[in-house]
Every structure is written in C-alpha cells, then in structure tokens.
Amino acid sequence: MSVADYDITIGLEIHVQLATKTKMFSPIETYFGADPNTLVGPVDLGLPGTLPVPNAQAIHYGIMLGLAFNCAIADRLVFHRKNYFYPDLPKGYQISQFDEPLCGPGNFGGVRIHRVHLEEDAAKLTHAGSSGRIHDSDASVVDFNRGGTSLAEIVTEPDIHSAEQASEWLRLLRTTVRQLGVSDVNMEEGSLRCDANISIAPKGSGVLGAKTELKNMNSFRFIERGIRAEVARQAAILDAGDTVEQETLHFDPRTEAITSMRSKEDAHDYRYFPEPDMVPVVVTSEMVDKAKAAMPELPHEREARFEALGVEPGAARQMSWQPELGDLFEEALAADPAHAKALAALITNELVARLEDGDLTQSKATPASLAQLVALTADGKVSTSGARTVLDTLVASGGDPAQIIEAEGLGAIGGGDELTPIIQAALDANPDVAEKLRGGDMKPIGVIIGAVMKETRGRADGKEVTKIARGLLGL
Numbered sequence: 127m128s129v130a131d132y133d134i135t136i137g138l139e140i141h142v143q144l145a146t147k148t149k150m151f152s153p154i155e156t157y158f159g160a161d162p163n164t165l166v167g168p169v170d171l172g173l174p175g176t177l178p179v180p181n182a183q184a185i186h187y188g189i190m191l192g193l194a195f196n197c198a199i200a201d202r203l204v205f206h207r208k209n210y211f212y213p214d215l216p217k218g219y220q221i222s223q224f225d226e227p228l229c230g231p232g233n234f235g236g237v238r239i240h241r242v243h244l245e246e247d248a249a250k251l252t253h254a255g256s257s258g259r260i261h262d263s264d265a266s267v268v269d270f271n272r273g274g275t276s277l278a279e280i281v282t283e284p285d286i287h288s289a290e291q292a293s294e295w296l297r298l299l300r301t302t303v304r305q306l307g308v309s310d311v312n313m314e315e316g317s318l319r320c321d322a323n324i325s326i327a328p329k330g331s332g333v334l335g336a337k338t339e340l341k342n343m344n345s346f347r348f349i350e351r352g353i354r355a356e357v358a359r360q361a362a363i364l365d366a367g368d369t370v371e372q373e374t375l376h377f378d379p380r381t382e383a384i385t386s387m388r389s390k391e392d393a394h395d396y397r398y399f400p401e402p403d404m405v406p407v408v409v410t411s412e413m414v415d416k417a418k419a420a421m422p423e424l425p426h427e428r429e430a431r432f433e434a435l436g437v438e439p440g441a442a443r444q445m446s447w448q449p450e451l452g453d454l455f456e457e458a459l460a461a462d463p464a465h466a467k468a469l470a471a472l473i474t475n476e477l478v479a480r481l482e483d484g485d486l487t488q489s490k491a492t493p494a495s496l497a498q499l500v501a502l503t504a505d506g507k508v509s510t511s512g513a514r515t516v517l518d519t520l521v522a523s524g525g526d527p528a529q530i531i532e533a534e535g536l537g538a539i540g541g542g543d544e545l546t547p548i549i550q551a552a553l554d555a556n557p558d559v560a561e562k563l564r565g566g567d568m569k570p571i572g573v574i575i576g577a578v579m580k581e582t583r584g585r586a587d588g589k590e591v592t593k594i595a596r597g598l599l600g601l
Contacts, residue, residue, distance in 0.1 A: 151178030172217030192229030
C-alpha cells in the first residue's frame with residue numbers, strides 16, 4: 127500500500143503570543159530581543175507571597191479571537207493550575223484553563239474550532255549540542271523573559287486531511303490574527319507555534335487510527351514537511367503489519383528524522399485544579415461589545431466583498447490573504463471602479479510575477495498608474511502584449527502609462543485598414559494553417575496571431591486579428 131491508500135486526519139493546536147505590553151499575570155514588560163533574563167519579576171518566578179493578576183488586554187484580545195473564529199464566548203473566565211515540573215517552569219505549574227475555556231466551539235475557514243483559551247507562556251530553554259534537543263545536549267540554559275507572556279491556545283477539531291490543507295489554513299489563521307492586531311504572529315520569533323495531531327487509517331474504513339503529536343513546528347514549510355514525514359512513517363508501520371503507538375514526536379527539519387519525545391505511558395498527569403489565588407472573571411456583555419467594536423474587516427469578509435465586485439475567486443483570495451495586495455487593489459480601484467476584474471488580474475498575475483517574493487516595495491508602479499493602464503487596455507489603446515511591456519517600465523521606473531505607450535510606439539493597431547494586409551500576408555505564408563481554419567478547426571489561429579504580433583511588435587489585438595482572419599477566410 128502507499129500513502130494514497132490511507133485517510134489522513136489532522137487536528138492542530140496553535141499557540142499565539144498576544145501583543146500585550148505586559149505579561150499575562152504580572153506587570154513586567156514583555157518584548158522580543160531583550161537580553162536574557164532581564165524581563166523577569168517575582169510573579170513570573172513564583173516567589174513566596176506573590177499573587178497573579180489577569181491581564182485585561184489579554185482577555186480583550188482573547189474575546190476578539192473568539193469572535194473572529196465564530197466561537198461562543200463563555201460567561202466567565204476560570205483559570206486553573208496545570209502542574210508539571212520542567213526547567214522552563216519555575217513555579218512548578220502553569221496558569222492555564224481546563225474545562226471552562228474562554229471561547230468555543232466555533233468554525234473558521236471550514237475547520238471546526240474546539241476551543242480557544244488563555245494561559246501564560248513558559249520560559250525558553252536552549253540546549254547545547256548538534257541536535258538542539260535536551261537528551262542529546264551537554265548543557266542547557268534558560269531565559270525567563272518569555273515566561274509568563276500572554277498566550278492564546280487555539281485547538282481545532284480533526285477536520286484537516288492533508289499537509290497542504292494544514293499549511294493553507296494556518297496561513298489564513300495567521301493573516302486573520304495579524305489583521306486583528308492581537309499578535310504579530312511572527313513564527314521566526316516564536317509568537318506563532320503549532321503542534322499537529324496526526325492519524326491515518328485505511329481509506330474508506332471510517333475509523334480513526336492511533337494519534338501521534340508533532341510538537342513545536344515553527345514554519346509553514348516545516349509543518350508541511352513534518353506532517354508528510356509522519357504520515358509516511360505511519361503508513362510504513364501499518365504496511366508492515368505493525369501498530370502505530372500513541373506518542374509525542376519531534377521532527378528535525380534538517381534531517382527530516384522523526385524521533386520520540388514521550389510515549390502514551392509517559393504522558394503527564396497535569397492534576398488540574400482551579401487557581402486558588404484568582405477568582406473567576408465575569409465576561410460581561412460590555413466586554414464582548416467592546417471586542418466587537420474593535421473588529422476590523424477580516425480576510426474572509428474581504429474575499430467575499432472582492433468576489434462581489436466580479437473579481438475571480440483565486441485573485442480575491444490572494445489579495446485578501448496578502449493584505450498589502452488588497453490595499454493596492456483598493457487604492458487602484460478608487461481611481462477606476464469600472465474594471466475591478468481586470469485590475470485584480472493585473473495585480474495578482476502580472477505585477478506579482480515581476481517581484482521577488484511578491485514584495486511590493488520593489489515596484490515603482492502607483493495604484494493610479496495601474497488603474498490607468500487597465501483602462502487604456504480596455505479602451506483598445508494598447509494591446510495586452512503592449513500593456514505587459516508598459517508594466518515592465520512602470521515597475522522599474524514608474525511614469526505615466528499613456529506617455530510610455532507614445533514614447534515606445536506601443537499604441538494598439540485596431541483598424542482593419544492597417545491590420546487586414548498584415549493578416550492576409552500571414553495567411554498566405556501559412557497555407558496549411560489557412561486550410562485548417564477554413565475547415566472549421568480554429569486551434570491553429572495562434573500561428574496567425576503570432577505572426578501578426580511579430581510584424582506589429584505586439585501592437586495588434588488578438589481578438590481583432592481573429593475576427594479579421596475569419597472574415598478573410600469567409601467564415
């Protein structure tokens with residue numbers, strides 16, 4: 127059997143560091159890049175006599191996340207102690223939520239959301255050694271700056287069925303969270319981290335196989351590669367007649383090796399109990415209304431609005447998931463509201479292709495010049511081929527499209543008087559093509575169009591060439 131013979135089921139657990147100025151339960155400032163162990167206070171270290179105080183901004187951000195994911199919002203916020211002993215947790219427990227999460231259930235991008243809850247982040251361990259893992263390291267150091275940072279955990283239902291779907295959905299989530307303004311969701315800095323729960327079963331069996339968990343993947347590329355590697359590993363185990371063990375795994379992106387971190391038997395008993403130093407927080411209607419008032423237009427809403435303008439679905443999604451493209455489109459559209467579809471195609475197909483990694487800072491084309499170019503093309507003042515040449519100039523040095531067309535002699539040839547003899551010459555030079563066209567086979571028309579385009583330096587309109595050619599052939 128192969129991987130294609132199995133049904134793949136994936137659920138995700140995403141940790142998002144919230145962009146609060148201070149930590150989740152202490153007044154200590156938090157930001158990325160500070161010297162190690164300089165953003166630490168008594169509450170973060172769990173010193174005797176200290177008391178945690180929940181961060182109101184973090185709760186506000188949590189409600190916004192719930193609203194964005196179409197979640198039910200709880201009437202109260204209850205924090206629990208999650209007990210475990212590890213060097214990155216000086217108190218010996220993490221303040222999190224257990225059976226009463228702030229948000230859930232919900233649905234986002236076609237994937238059901240099980241819950242969204244708030245907690246504090248752990249400190250950061252760095253392991254010396256080639257693998258960067260604690261069991262292979264000669265020494266480990268800990269930076270408590272991250273400890274106590276406001277964190278939201280988003281848990282999905284097992285509704286994802288491929289590595290590609292997981293990556294695409296996570297990109298939508300990252301864009302949405304960034305649009306909300308509740309986090310910078312920078313994976314390189316650790317403010318967005320993802321675990322994947324993966325199981326496979328024979329195709330069509332309708333059952334769920336044993337679940338394994340891939341921990342702490344921090345890039346979309348690694349997430350895709352890690353899921354593919356784990357699916358292949360499980361398939362090989364089942365093909366050999368063995369049983370997949372439920373365990374927590376580590377994916378090494380350098381070697382693509384998957385190694386076990388702990389088995390089901392080693393799983394923690396976290397001994398949750400309500401945090402005794404904090405009373406439950408009542409989530410009032412005023413708090414929810416405040417979060418609703420702070421909600422921006424979300425990517426899926428923008429996508430639907432663009433489609434309603436006549437933009438192709440693929441272009442609408444691309445411009446919604448890449449806000450800088452959407453902003454450029456909206457500015458250009460304000461200058462020319464009549465050609466939304468063509469303008470979107472110009473930006474997502476032609477402009478992006480001319481830029482490395484789609485970086486708009488590399489282009490000197492203004493929204494107004496893009497709108498003008500689309501209008502000139504629609505009016506027949508420049509051919510599609512000529513418009514591409516104009517766009518090259520706009521990206522490289524900016525300018526006025528009409529002036530570029532005139533200066534470079536790119537004005538479209540649309541009149542039959544000028545085009546007819548050129549098209550007739552092309553037909554005469556290609557009698558076999560002409561014969562096929564006369565017989566009703568229009569596929570070779572591209573040969574005639576190509577010849578005319580070469581003769582006119584791309585100034586002819588392909589549709590006009592086809593129309594005149596048909597007339598000359600008596601079709």
